[in-house]
Amino acid sequence: MGLVRTTVFTGLLGTSTAAAYLAARNPVISPLAAADPVWSSSVYKKQNPARNPATQDICIKRVPISKIKPELLKKDGDLALEFCRGLWGGWGYTIQRKYLEYKYRGPETASQLWDPEELQTSNYDKGTQITDHFEVLEKTPTSITVRAGDTPRTRGPRASDGLYIISATVDKPNELVELSVKSVFFSSEGKVEGKKGPMPPWIDELHQWYSRVLNETASWRLLK
Template sequence: MGLVRTTVLTGLLGTSTAAAFLAARNPVISPLAAADPVWSSSVYKRQNPSRNPTTQDICIKRLPLSKIKPELLKKDGDLALEFCRGVWGGLGYTVQRKYLEYKYRGPETADQLWDPEQLKTSTYDKGTQITDHFEVLEKTNTSITVRAGDTPRTKGPRPSDGLFVISATVDKAHEEVELSVKSVFFSSEGKVAGNKGPMPPWIEELHQWYSRVLNETGSWNLLK
C-alpha cells in the first residue's frame, strides 16, 4: 500500500490535472474566519503579543469513518496524535526533514526528533522539538499546536515566527473524520506596521500546496 500511495503522490504533483485532484481532496481556506479559535487562544496571544499582521490559512480534508483504523477511534486523543505522526513522519515532510538534518543536526540538537521512526512514534508532548524548526506548545485531544518559523532554540521574539495547528476531529453526524493543518505566520519581534502578512503571494501559494501535501500524506497514517 505504501508504494501505491507514493506513486499516487508523485502523480499528484506531476500534472495540472493531478494537482487539481490534490486540491479538491485538500481544499485551502484563506484568510481564516474572524471567529476562528486560534485568534482567542492563549498560545497565539502569547506568541504574537503585538498582534502583528499574519499570513494565515487552513487546509481541510474529510474522510469517511469507515476508512479509519478502528483502534484510533476508541480513545480520545489517539486520532489527532496519529495524524500528527503521519504529518511529520510521512512522505510529505521527507525533503524538508533531510534538508534540516543536513544543516542543523548535531550535538546541540541531539535531543530533538530527527529520524523517521522517532517522528512516527513520538507522543508529541509539550516541549517536544522537531528537526530544529518546530516545537510543540500545546496538546489536546483534538489538536497539537507547534511553533514554527525558526529554531526552537530561539525562545524569545523573532522576525520569523508562527503556529501550525494539526487537528483531527470526528463528525459523528456525517460519519466522517475532519483533518486540518492550520497555519498562522507572523513576526513576533517588535511592532510591524500595516496589515500585510510576512509572506509574499508566491511564497504563500507554495506554502498552501505544501500544506495540502502534508495533509494528504499525513492522512495515510490513519487508513485501514
Template sequence: MGVVRSTILTGVAGVSTIAAYLASRNPVVTPLASDDPVWKSKVYKRQNPSRNPATQDICTKRLPISMIKPELLKKDGDLVQEFCRGVWGGLGYAIQRKYLEHKYRGPDTAHQLWTLEQLRSSNYEKGTQITDHFEVLEKTLTSIIVRAGDTPRKQGLRPSDGLFVISATVDKVHDEVELSVKSVFFSSEGKIAGKKGNMPRWVEELHQWYSRILNETGSWRLLK
C-alpha cells in the same frame, strides 16, 4: 523528438492531475474567520504579543469514518496524535526533513526528533522539538499546536515566527473525520503596521500547496 514531446506532455498531465486532486480533496481557505479559535488562544496571544499582522490559512480534508483504522477511534486523542505522526513522518515532509537534518543535526540538537522512526512514534507532548524548526506548544484531544518559523533554540520573540495547528476531529453527524493544518505566520518581534502578513504572494501560494501535501500524506497514516 516526438517521443520527447509525448514524455513531456505526459509528465505535465500527470502533475496537473495530482494538483487537481490535491486542490479538490484538500481545499485551502484564507484568511481565517475573525472568530477562529486560534485568535483567542493563549498560545497565539503569548507568541504574538503585539498582534502583528499574519499570513493565515487552513487546509482541510474530510474522510469517511469507514476508511479510518478503527483502533484510532477508540480513545480520544489517538486520532490527532497519529495524524501528527503522519504529517512529520510522512512523504510530504521528507525533503524538508532531509535538508534540515543535513544542515542542523548535531550534538546541540540530539534531543530533537530526526529519524522516521522517531517522527512516527513520538507522542508529540508539549516541549517536543522537531528537526530544529518546530516545537510543540500545546496538545489537546483534538489538536497539536506547533511553533514554526525558526529554531526552537531561540525561545524569545522572532522576526520570523508562526504556528501550525494540526487537528483531527470526528464528525458523527456525517460519519466523517475532518483533518486540518492551520497556519498563522507573523513577526513576533517589534510592532508592525498593517493588516496583512509580510509573506510575498508567491511564497504564500507555495506554502498553501505545501499544506495540501502535508495534509494529504499525513492522512495516509490513518487509513486501513
C-alpha cells in the same frame, strides 16, 4: 498499502492532474475567519503579543469514518496523535526534513526528533522539538500546536514566527473525520504596521500547496 499510496502519489505529482487532485481533496481557506478560535487562544496571544499581521490559512480534508482504522477511534487523542505522526514522519515532509537535517543536525540538536522512526512514534508532548524548526506548545485530544518559523533554540521574539495547528476531529452525524492543518505566520519582534502578513503572495501560494501535500500524505497513516 503505504507503499502503494506513495507510489501512486509520486506518479501523480508528475502529471498535470496533481494540482486538481490536491485542490479537490484538500481545499484551503484563507484568510481565517475573524471568529476562528486561534485568535483568542492563549498560545497565539503569548507568541504574538503585539498582534502583528499574519499570513494565515487552513487546509481541510474530510474522510469517511468507514475508511479510518477503527483502533484510532476508540480513545480520545489517538486520532490527532496519529495524524501528527503521519505529517512529520510521512512522505510529504521528507524533503524539508532532509534539508534541515543536513543544515542543523548535530550535538546541540541531538535531543530533537530527526529520524522517520522517531517522528512516527513520538507522543508529541509539550516541549518536543522537531528537526530544529518546530516545537510542541500545546497538546489536546483533538489538536497539537507547534511553534514554527525558526529554531526552537531561539526562545524569545523572532523576525519569523508562527504556529501550526494539526487537528483531527470526528463528525459523527455526517460520519466523517475532519483533518486540518492551520497555519498562522507573523513576526513576533516589536510592532509591525499594516495589515499584510510577512509572506509575499507567491510564497503564500507555495505554502498553501505544501500544506495540501502534508495534509494528504499525513492522512494515509489513518487509513485502513
